[in-house]
Amino acid sequence: MVYGGSVEFKGASILSISQFERADIDHIFRVADRMEPYAQRQRITRVLDGAILGNMFFEASTRTRISFGSAFNLLGGEVRETVGFEASALAKGESLQDTARVLSGFSDIICMRHPESGSVADFASASRVPVINGGDGSNEHPSQALLDLYTIEKELKGLGRSLDGLRVAMIGDLKHGRTVHSLCKLLMLFDNVSVQLVSPKELAMPSNLVDDMREAGISVEESDKIEPSISHVDIVYSTRIQEERFSSRDEADLYRGRFRLNQAIYTSHCEPNTVIMHPLPRDSRAEANELDSDLDSNPNLAIFRQTDNGLLVRMALFSIILDVTHLVDKYASEVRWYNPR
Ligand code: CP
Numbered sequence: 384m385v386y387g388g389s390v391e392f393k394g395a396s397i398l399s400i401s402q403f404e405r406a407d408i409d410h411i412f413r414v415a416d417r418m419e420p421y422a423q424r425q426r427i428t429r430v431l432d433g434a435i436l437g438n439m440f441f442e443a444s445t446r447t448r449i450s451f452g453s454a455f456n457l458l459g460g461e462v463r464e465t466v467g468f469e470a471s472a473l474a475k476g477e478s479l480q481d482t483a484r485v486l487s488g489f490s491d492i493i494c495m496r497h498p499e500s501g502s503v504a505d506f507a508s509a510s511r512v513p514v515i516n517g518g519d520g521s522n523e524h525p526s527q528a529l530l531d532l533y534t535i536e537k538e539l540k541g542l543g544r545s546l547d548g549l550r551v552a553m554i555g556d557l558k559h560g561r562t563v564h565s566l567c568k569l570l571m572l573f574d575n576v577s578v579q580l581v582s583p584k585e586l587a588m589p590s591n592l593v594d595d596m597r598e599a600g601i602s603v604e605e606s607d608k609i610e611p612s613i614s615h616v617d618i619v620y621s622t623r624i625q626e627e628r629f630s631s632r633d634e635a636d637l638y639r640g641r642f643r644l645n646q647a648i649y650t651s652h653c654e655p656n657t658v659i660m661h662p663l664p665r666d667s668r669a670e671a672n673e674l675d676s677d678l679d680s681n682p683n684l685a686i687f688r689q690t691d692n693g694l695l696v697r698m699a700l701f702s703i704i705l706d707v708t709h710l711v712d713k714y715a716s717e718v719r720w721y722n723p724r
Contacts, residue, residue, distance in 0.1 A: 386410045393706040396507045396514040400525045400568040408572060412533050414699035414708055415692070421457050421711070422694045424722045430707045430714040431460035437490030438464040439482075440517065441473065441497045442627075446663060446690055447517045447527070451494040454697035458707075459714065463489065480509035487511040492704060498627070513704050521559040521628055526700065527662050528565035530693040535618055537692070538658045538685055544617070552579040552612045554642045555622035555673065557588040562662040563622060567592055571599035579612040580605045583638050586624075609642045610652050619644065619653065621661045621673050639666070645675035659684045 388407035395402075420426045436455040440448045452462040465471045473482060479502060486493060487510040494515045495503050500522035507514035518524040536546055549570070553563045557580055567588070570576045578601055580588050587605060596603050606612050613619050621644055626635040644659065663686055665674045678684050702708045 392703045394513055395704055396510070396516075397525055397700060397704070398504050398507060398514070398516045399523050400528050400565045403569075403572070405572040408529070408532065408569070411529060411696065411699050411703065412536060414703055415533055415695040417708075417711065418457075418695045418698040418702070421715075422691070422698065423724050424718050424720075425724075426715045427459075427718055428457075428711050428715045429459035430711045431455065431458040431701065431705065432714070434458075434460035434491040434705065435489065436460055436462045436701075437486050437493040437512075438462050439471075439486065439493060439495040440464070440466050441468055441471070441495070442518065444496055444517065446693065447496060447524075448494075450690070450693045451515070451517065451526075451697050454694050455492075455701055457694070458698055458701055458711070460491075460701075479506045482506065483509040483514075484511075492701065515700060515704075518561055521561055521564070521625070523565045523568075524561040524662070525565050526693070526697060527562045528569045529700075530689060530696040531562070531566055531620070531660065531662065532569050533696050534660065534685055534689045534692045535658070537688070539617065542656055546576075547574040548576070549573060549618070550577045550579075550616040551618045551620055552581060552616045553588075553620045553622065554581040554609060554612070554644075556586045556624045556628075556638065557582040557622070558586040559625035559628040560622045560662075563588070563620070564592060566620070567596055567601075570601060571596060574600070576600075577602040577616075578604075579616060581607065581609050581612045581642060583607055583641060586638060609644070610648065613644075613648075613657070614652050615654065616657060617654075618658050618660055621659070621665070623661075623664065623666045623673060624671065636670070639671045643672050643675065644678065645672075646677045646681060649678065649681065657683060659686070660689060661686050663690065 389404040390407045468474050483506045492513045494517045496517035500520035503516040503519040624639050629635040
């Protein structure tokens with residue numbers, strides 16, 4: 384494989400999408416493709432036999448934590464976890480840097496989520512092993528953006544399209560949504576991209592990020608109305624009101640349910656092949672109902688393909704950072720158990 388990217392991946396921490404150039408993204412995606420038989424349990428590989436992932440999640444997570452852990456297991460490695468402040472010595476006043484010095488003695492690589500922007504980079508600065516940002520406050524969620532774009536690439540490929548010329552509508556809490564912040568940075572690497580940003584004014588995309596996107600050549604329009612903004616796009620990317628970033632539930636309630644998408648709205652306003660995405664969790668409570676369950680039978684709803692693709696992308700990141708991509712197949716064997724896939 385010819386690889387001409389900018390990142391020296393071996394031993395690198397992944398803290399921000401800003402680290403990457405376009406060739407790096409293509410490299411990760413092509414390695415992710417090669418992980419498919421292992422993620423589908425058609426083959427087993429033990430290439431990371433003996434390696435330990437420290438999975439440190441100081442904020443709630445279902446997908447990212449289990450997906451990183453499963454990806455490491457699928458490559459043959461073991462996972463040790465801390466979940467929540469109260470179960471760690473951070474609750475006793477230990478600094479993030481001391482925690483990093485300790486935990487990096489126990490692990491070969493660390494994934495971390497933390498509610499404060501910049502915290503994962505702070506932790507990584509004291510770690511002796513690579514650290515992957517699993518989400519730091521409202522700042523970034525780079526592995527989510529990678530799996531989102533990998534999903535978009537796959538969905539568009541089925542329509543004979545590539546990532547250049549992509550048209551996306553991002554909807555919801557664009558101020559606090561770290562997934563859209565990372566995704567916007569990622570889209571800056573591609574050509575002829577147009578982005579519709581749909582949010583209440585108070586929850587708009589940070590202006591510096593909008594400026595950066597425009598400077599990178601992205602056509603950006605901002606609106607607080609969903610219907611006209613989803614009419615001519617390839618991807619509708621819905622997001623949740625990030626209640627945990629508000630001072631109270633009441634404040635979040637002011638915005639919850641503002642942008643609902645259901646099958647009737649989709650049929651009336653979207654092009655026939657518009658793909659519906661969401662980083663998940665979607666807020667399915669009646670007062671929010673961001674993506675109505677009547678969309679669940681819509682073949683263009685890609686939300687669970689996103690989560691499946693997350694496994695591939697995270698396996699690719701581990702494989703590249705720990706420099707075993709060329710050995711994955713060498714340490715492979717047959718699956719012995721019933722596989723319903
Ligand atoms: N998309 C995402 O980050 O989901 P979790 O919060 O469940 O990890």
